[in-house]
Amino acid sequence: MAQPAIPVTPALKDDLDIVIPTIRNLDFLEMWRPFFQPYHLIIVQDGDPTKTIRVPEGFDYELYNRNDVNRILGPKASCISFKDSACRCFGFLVSKKKYIFTIDDDCFVAKDPSGKEINALAQHIQNLLTPSTPFFFNTLYDPFREGADFVRGYPFSLREGAPTAISHGLWLNIPDYDAPTQLVKPLERNTRYVDAVMTIPKGTLFPMCGMNLGFDRELIGPAMYFGLMGDGQPIGRYDDMWAGWCAKVICDHMSLGVKTGLPYIWHSKASNPFVNLKKEYKGIYWQEDIIPFFQSVVFPKECITVQQCYIELSKQVKEKLGHVDPYFQKLADSMVTWIEAWEELNPPTKAAPAAQPNGVKKDAPAPKPK
Numbered sequence: 001m002a003q004p005a006i007p008v009t010p011a012l013k014d015d016l017d018i019v020i021p022t023i024r025n026l027d028f029l030e031m032w033r034p035f036f037q038p039y040h041l042i043i044v045q046d047g048d049p050t051k052t053i054r055v056p057e058g059f060d061y062e063l064y065n066r067n068d069v070n071r072i073l074g075p076k077a078s079c080i081s082f083k084d085s086a087c088r089c090f091g092f093l094v095s096k097k098k099y100i101f102t103i104d105d106d107c108f109v110a111k112d113p114s115g116k117e118i119n120a121l122a123q124h125i126q127n128l129l130t131p132s133t134p135f136f137f138n139t140l141y142d143p144f145r146e147g148a149d150f151v152r153g154y155p156f157s158l159r160e161g162a163p164t165a166i167s168h169g170l171w172l173n174i175p176d177y178d179a180p181t182q183l184v185k186p187l188e189r190n191t192r193y194v195d196a197v198m199t200i201p202k203g204t205l206f207p208m209c210g211m212n213l214g215f216d217r218e219l220i221g222p223a224m225y226f227g228l229m230g231d232g233q234p235i236g237r238y239d240d241m242w243a244g245w246c247a248k249v250i251c252d253h254m255s256l257g258v259k260t261g262l263p264y265i266w267h268s269k270a271s272n273p274f275v276n277l278k279k280e281y282k283g284i285y286w287q288e289d290i291i292p293f294f295q296s297v298v299f300p301k302e303c304i305t306v307q308q309c310y311i312e313l314s315k316q317v318k319e320k321l322g323h324v325d326p327y328f329q330k331l332a333d334s335m336v337t338w339i340e341a342w343e344e345l346n347p348p349t350k351a352a353p354a355a356q357p358n359g360v361k362k363d364a365p366a367p368k369p370k
Contacts, residue, residue: 010038011125016099018121019091023047024105025054031109033058035119042091047083064090076344079337084230086239088210089338093345098218099128103265104211110172110266113193123263124167124214131161132199132257142197142259165220165256166247169212170194171267176209178237178284179277182270197261202252205294208244212265215247219256221346222306223247225338227331234327235286236279245294250309253299282325289324293317307339314339 018036020026021044029036033056041061045053049065069090070077080090088102101121110118130144136158143150143159150159175190200206215224223246226239251258297316303309318332 012099013038015097016101017042017095017097019088019100019102020105021046021085021088022105026105028105029056029059035121042095044087044091046087073341076337076341079334081229082231084236084239086226086229089224089226092221092224093341095217100217101214102210106269107211108266108268110264118263120169120212120263120265127167127197127259128164128214128216132164132259133161134199134202134257137201162255162257163219164259165216165251166258167214168208168260169263171212172264174267174270179273179280182273193264197259200258200260205245205248207241210240220247220306222339222342223250223310228334235283237276238283246313249294249297250306253309286324293320310339
C-alpha cells in the first residue's frame, strides 16, 4: 500500500515576507501563485489611497496605503517617498521577518533555457542561506553551488566565507537601462541567460535594481532605505541604486556579502524613456560626484552596527555631497529619520553582529575533505 505523500514546507515559509509596491491590481500574482502563495505578502500601495487594489484570492497579505504610512509613522512619514516605487521600503520597515524578497508588479515568471519555469524566490533563498566570498574572487564563481568548489590557490583561511546580506537577481526581456540607453536601443531585449551567481568583491560598487531583490533584514535591513524620490523631489529612478550604494559600503565594513546573478525574472514592460529622462537627468550628472563619494567612504571602528554606520554615512552625505545640491542636505536628514523610524518599529532584542574589518578569521578550521 502506497504511503501518503508528506507535505513539503516551503523554505523560510515563516521567516520571509514578499514586499510589492504597486499602483494597480495585482493580477500578476496569478502567475506567481505556485511559488508565492505559501508566503506572507506586504503590499505598499502608492498614489491615490482611495483607490481599491484587487489582490487575487488565496494570498495571505497586508496592504498599506499612504494614509497608513502617515498614521503609523506620524511626522517620520516624511522619509517615505510618494508616487515612486521607493515607497517599498515602508514594507521593509513594518515587516517582522528575518528575510525580505521584493519584486515589481511588471515582473513575471521567466523560463530557463530548458523551458522550465524559474522559482526566483527559491534561488534567492539559496543565495541568502549560503556564504558569500567578498574577500577573494573564486574563478568558478559561487563555490557553494552544486558542482562547484573553491579553485586551487584559494586561501583556506577565507573558505568559510561571509554571511550573505543581499541577493540581487537579474531580468530577461526588458533590461534595466537608463533613459539615454533606452532611447538609442529601443528594441534591445536581454535574451542571454547566464547560469551563474557571484559575489561582488569588497570595495566594488554596483547598480542595485530593486525589482528582483532578496536580503537578510536582520543583517542589513536598516541600510535598505530607498531614499527620497518621486513626488516633490528633483530626482527619480535612483532609489534602489542609492540603497545599493549605501548598503554595499556598509556590508564591506561589516564583512557581509552581496551576490548577483541568478535568479532571472521576465521583465514585461519597458517604461517611457522620455519620462525616465526627466526623472534621471539630474542623477546622471550628480552620479559623477556620488560614485567617488561612496568609493571614498570610511567608517570609524566605533561603528559596529548597521544603524551606527548609516547615521555616520548620513553625516558624510551632508558634509561631502551637500555642495552638489541642497537635495543632499534633505536626503541626509531623511536618512536619520529613517533610522529613527526603524528603531521605533524594530526595538533591538539582541546585539547586532560586530564589524570585522578584514573578514579573515585567524583560526579558520582546516577544510573538510569532499
